[in-house]
Amino acid sequence: MTRPHAPWQIHAALAGAQVGFALYPIFGKLALATIPPLPFAAFRVTAAAALLEIIRRAQRGETIRRADRPRILLYALLGVSFNQILFICGLSLTSAIHTTILTATIPVFTLAAAVLLRRETLTARAAGAIGLAGAGALALLNAHQFEWSNGSFRGDLLIIANSISYSLYLVLSRRALADYRATAYTAACFRYGSVLIVLAAIPDLIRFSPSRTPPLAWTCLGAVIVLCTVIPYLLNSWALARTHASQVAFYVFLQPLIATALAIPILGENLTAKAVVASALILAGLAVSVARGRRGAGAAAVGIAAE
Numbered sequence: 001m002t003r004p005h006a007p008w009q010i011h012a013a014l015a016g017a018q019v020g021f022a023l024y025p026i027f028g029k030l031a032l033a034t035i036p037p038l039p040f041a042a043f044r045v046t047a048a049a050a051l052l053e054i055i056r057r058a059q060r061g062e063t064i065r066r067a068d069r070p071r072i073l074l075y076a077l078l079g080v081s082f083n084q085i086l087f088i089c090g091l092s093l094t095s096a097i098h099t100t101i102l103t104a105t106i107p108v109f110t111l112a113a114a115v116l117l118r119r120e121t122l123t124a125r126a127a128g129a130i131g132l133a134g135a136g137a138l139a140l141l142n143a144h145q146f147e148w149s150n151g152s153f154r155g156d157l158l159i160i161a162n163s164i165s166y167s168l169y170l171v172l173s174r175r176a177l178a179d180y181r182a183t184a185y186t187a188a189c190f191r192y193g194s195v196l197i198v199l200a201a202i203p204d205l206i207r208f209s210p211s212r213t214p215p216l217a218w219t220c221l222g223a224v225i226v227l228c229t230v231i232p233y234l235l236n237s238w239a240l241a242r243t244h245a246s247q248v249a250f251y252v253f254l255q256p257l258i259a260t261a262l263a264i265p266i267l268g269e270n271l272t273a274k275a276v277v278a279s280a281l282i283l284a285g286l287a288v289s290v291a292r293g294r295r296g297a298g299a300a301a302v303g304i305a306a307e
Helices: 007-032 037-058 066-093 096-103 106-116 124-141 151-179 182-207 215-240 245-267 273-290 297-301
Strands: none
Touching: 007 037, 007 066, 007 096, 007 215, 007 245, 037 066, 037 182, 037 215, 066 096, 066 151, 066 182, 096 124, 096 151, 096 245, 096 273, 106 124, 106 151, 106 273, 124 151, 124 273, 151 182, 182 215, 245 273
C-alpha cells in the first residue's frame, strides 16, 4: 500500500521525469558523435544500475522475491535491454526531433498493448487514439515510400520498436509496482536488463578507445546517466503507482516540446512541416488516450520513460 501524498509532490515528480527524458535525445546526440551506440548504452545502464543499487541499499529497500524473479527479468528485457538498445541505435540514425515525437507514441501504444492483453476493452475512443497516433507515425516515416536505405527511416523504425517494447513493459509491470518500492523495483530491472546490453556491446567495447573521446562526450554521458536515467526512472516509477491519467496528461506533452525547442538551437536541427503534422496527430492521439481519466492502463500510459 502506498501512503497518500500531496498533489504537488506527484505533479513535481512527473514534471521532473518528463524534463529528464526530454533532455536525453539532446545529450545523447552530442555524446554519440564520438561514442558508438552500444558502448554508450552499456555505460549508461551499468552506471545507472550501480547508482540505483546504492540508493536501494541506503534506503534498505527490499530484494526481489525468488518467485517474482522470472517475471521481473521479462520486464527488465522489455523496459531496459530492448528499450535501451533500440532507442540508442535509433537515435544514432535519426534526429532528436523525430526521436522525441515518436517517443510520444508510448502512451497510445500502451493503450493498444492493454487492449491486446485484455487489460482494457477496445472502445471507440481507444480505437481513435490508436488510429491518430498510428497515422502520425506513418506520416513521419513517409509511409508511401519506405526507404530502407535511408538511415533516418531505419532510425525512426527503431524508435517505434523501442516505444512498443516500453509500452509492453508499462502494462505488464504495473502489478509489480504495487508489490515493491519504486527504488527496489527499478534497481532490479536495471540490474537484470544491463546483462544483455553489455553482452551485445562487447565487440564494440573491445574496439572503443576512451582516450580519443573528448570531455564533452563524457560530460553528456554523465548527464544522461544521472539527469536522464536514474532520477527520471525513480520519479516516474514512484508517480506511476500513485496517479491517475487525467491528472498527468499535461506533463506528457512537455517532452516533445522541450526536446524540439532545444534540438533546434543546440543541434542545429530543422522542424519540418512533416514533423509538425506528425506531432499534431500523435499528440492528438495521446490526448484522446488519456482523456478517459481512470486508473489502469491509462495511468500507466502517461508515464513515459525511456527510453
